[in-house]
Amino acid sequence: MKFVDEFRSPELAEVLAREIATLCEPGRHYKIMEVCGGHTHTIYRYGVQDHLPEDIELVHGPGCPVCVIPMGRVDDGIAIAERDGVILTCFGDMMRVPGGRGSFLEANARGADIRMVYSPLDALRIARENPDRQVVFYAIGFETTAPSTALTVLRAKAEGIDNFSVFCNHVTIIPAIKAILDSPDLRLDAFIGPGHVSTVIGCRPYEWISKDFGLPLVCAGFEPLDLLQSVYMIMKQFSEGRAEVENQYSRVVAYDGNPVALKVLADVFSLRPFFEWRGLGSIAHSALQLSPRYAHYDAELRYDLPGVRVADPKACQCGEVLKGVLKPWECKVFGTACTPETPIGTCMVSSEGACAAYYNFGQYAKQRLTLEVLQ
Amino acid sequence: MSSVEVGATCSAEPGCITCGDVAVALTVISSAGADAQCQDDEGRPELVATELVGAVVPGDRLLVHAGVAIERLRAFTRTGTGEQR
Numbered sequence: 117m118k119f120v121d122e123f124r125s126p127e128l129a130e131v132l133a134r135e136i137a138t139l140c141e142p143g144r145h146y147k148i149m150e151v152c153g154g155h156t157h158t159i160y161r162y163g164v165q166d167h168l169p170e171d172i173e174l175v176h177g178p179g180c181p182v183c184v185i186p187m188g189r190v191d192d193g194i195a196i197a198e199r200d201g202v203i204l205t206c207f208g209d210m211m212r213v214p215g216g217r218g219s220f221l222e223a224n225a226r227g228a229d230i231r232m233v234y235s236p237l238d239a240l241r242i243a244r245e246n247p248d249r250q251v252v253f254y255a256i257g258f259e260t261t262a263p264s265t266a267l268t269v270l271r272a273k274a275e276g277i278d279n280f281s282v283f284c285n286h287v288t289i290i291p292a293i294k295a296i297l298d299s300p301d302l303r304l305d306a307f308i309g310p311g312h313v314s315t316v317i318g319c320r321p322y323e324w325i326s327k328d329f330g331l332p333l334v335c336a337g338f339e340p341l342d343l344l345q346s347v348y349m350i351m352k353q354f355s356e357g358r359a360e361v362e363n364q365y366s367r368v369v370a371y372d373g374n375p376v377a378l379k380v381l382a383d384v385f386s387l388r389p390f391f392e393w394r395g396l397g398s399i400a401h402s403a404l405q406l407s408p409r410y411a412h413y414d415a416e417l418r419y420d421l422p423g424v425r426v427a428d429p430k431a432c433q434c435g436e437v438l439k440g441v442l443k444p445w446e447c448k449v450f451g452t453a454c455t456p457e458t459p460i461g462t463c464m465v466s467s468e469g470a471c472a473a474y475y476n477f478g479q480y481a482k483q484r485l486t487l488e489v490l491q
Numbered sequence: 492m493s494s495v496e497v498g499a500t501c502s503a504e505p506g507c508i509t510c511g512d513v514a515v516a517l518t519v520i521s522s523a524g525a526d527a528q529c530q531d532d533e534g535r536p537e538l539v540a541t542e543l544v545g546a547v548v549p550g551d552r553l554l555v556h557a558g559v560a561i562e563r564l565r566a567f568t569r570t571g572t573g574e575q576r
Contacts, residue, residue: 154512179512207557235558237540260512264559267542312512315554315562338512367565368514368554374562377543 123339124162132344133167139351146172147303148350149440151293152310153180154338156470160477162340168347175302175440176470178292179310181256181285182209183438183462183469184393187426189285190215193254196283196419197228203246204230204283205239206254209466214459216426236268236282243272243280252415255284260312262286262404263377266384269406269413283415284405287391289313290321291402295393297329301441306350308343309335311365316381318373322361330359337365384410392425394462395435434461437470444471451475514556516564519547527560529553 140146150156156176159165165174178184190213197204197220204220211220211232220230233239236253243251255265265282272280289310296302309322314335322333332353336346346364353360363369384407391403406414428434431449436442444450444463454460456472463469517529517537527547529539537555541547544560552564 152512237558258512260514260556260561263543263561264540264557267540267559270542271540310512312514312554312556312561315514368562370562374543376545377561380543 123337123341125341128341129167129344132341132348136172136344136348136351137169139348139355140169140171141354144171146305146351146354147175147440148172148306148308148347149175149177149296149304150308150336150343151177151179151289152308152313153183153466153469154311155308155336155343156180156473158338158340158343160473163477164340164343167344172347172351174308175304176437176444176473177296177307177440178393178396178438179258179289179313180463180466180469181258181261181287182213182466183434184287184292184395185210185213185256185285185462186392186394187215187428188392188422188424190219191217191426192421192423193220193230193283194218194223194228195422196252196254196415197223197230198226199250199419201249202229203242203249203251204228204254205233205236205242205251206230207234207256208232210254210256212459212465213462214465216424236265237271240268240272240277240280243277244275247279250279250281250418252419253280253282255282255286257286258289258310258313259286259316259381260310262381262385263316263374266380269384269410270380272413273410278412281413281415281418282406284385284403286385286404287393288387288402288404289317291399292393292396293322293325295396295399295402296439297325297331299439299441302439304331304440306331306353307333308346308350309333309361311335311337311342311369314363314365314369314373316374316377319361319363319369319371320373326359326361332359332362334362334364335369337368383407393438394428395438429460432461434463434471437461437463444474447471514554514561517553517555517560519549519551519553521549522547527551527553529555 239253332350334346334349385404386407387401388403388405390398392398433447454464459465463471520528527539527541530536540559553560554562
């Protein structure tokens with residue numbers, strides 16, 4: 117593939133894999149969490165784990181935005197969409213996330229008008245084209261996506277478009293990592309940091325992970341060789357007794373991020389006191405809401421919402437998967453009652469969710485076979 | 492904003508841009524106000540908002556997520572951002 121093959125070379129992967137193997141301390145097991153759903157997808161699509169020694173275990177983190185959206189927030193979106201004259205817009209994966217009252221797709225089947233968009237700016241265009249309708253953008257995503265929502269709000273205000281609002285579910289990555297590190301049931305040795313989130317926030321916000329917890333973190337790109345090189349950089353730190361934040365994705369990520377984007381985020385959003393993350397519970401200061409200056413565009417203020425907390429299905433173990441405590445195939449309903457076609461848990465919805473990535477790329481079959489042989 | 496071809500539909504398959512933290516490297520073809528007409532390495536066009544990266548000129552390389560440029564790339568930066576997966 118033009119311009120991409122150089123990041124997917126099997127020969128270079130083998131070289132890196134050999135270097136990584138030489139850095140492993142005999143008898144030591146390394147648990148490295150990739151925070152980002154895009155990394156999880158690459159790992160299973162390209163079999164990155166298969167290039168690593170058995171003593172290096174990649175653990176999947178909570179970095180897929182739809183995977184951490186609580187069911188109650190899905191129901192709130194449906195409640196907005198069911199109001200007369202409302203067009204709800206959202207990103208693609210959100211359409212199939214199950215809430216307590218079904219998914220957005222099912223709401224559409226009942227008569228709601230929920231449309232998939234590529235950009236929040238497309239939602240604003242829909243508002244421009246439908247002045248007699250209220251258009252709401254169901255905003256999800258980490259700091260990579262939040263700037264596009266912020267910019268859209270700024271454009272709506274500049275153009276005086278009043279029939280547009282945002283139902284904000286943007287979350288921030290740092291508090292989630294802290295919640296994982298504070299979790300008593302998980303021991304991690306290092307992190308692979310999210311690449312494009314870091315484009316916005318930079319690498320500096322991760323430094324406490326090295327200073328306070330003594331763990332390496334390497335911000336990584338999304339190609340297979342990016343991930344292998346990141347593991348190599350982490351192992352190199354271990355072998356040299358270092359614990360630092362390093363930037364493997366320097367061809368894209370500036371260490372201090374994008375200051376203009378950060379300024380726009382600080383202008384348009386403020387931190388919520390608390391936000392519920394599926395599987396991780398309520399985490400302080402972990403999500404964004406529209407700041408009072410832009411309250412006019414806040415769908416939570418514009419509409420009366422149920423705001424009810426909905427418990428996850430009992431059989432679903434997404435919480436443990438999101439914290440890296442369970443592998444997807446260890447969930448009781450994985451691949452049986454819960455599949456990408458009929459997801460019970462959010463991790464099975466997005467192809468970047470750990471369960472869907474396992475399911476789509478056959479890892480579960482390999483793991484189950486191993487178990488059967490052992491039994 | 493009218494996006495054409497590149498991610499013109501946000502599909503759940505093979506991946507959603509926000510869940511995958513997907514961003515694409517695009518080259519500026521022309522600019523008008525806060526928007527720039529860009530294309531990817533395969534020549535596919537996309538209209539991009541550029542407020543977060545400042546003024547752009549033809550030939551500039553941008554990292555684009557959800558129709559918004561979130562960073563400038565060095566001119567020699569090849570794709571390798573995990574796209575086209």
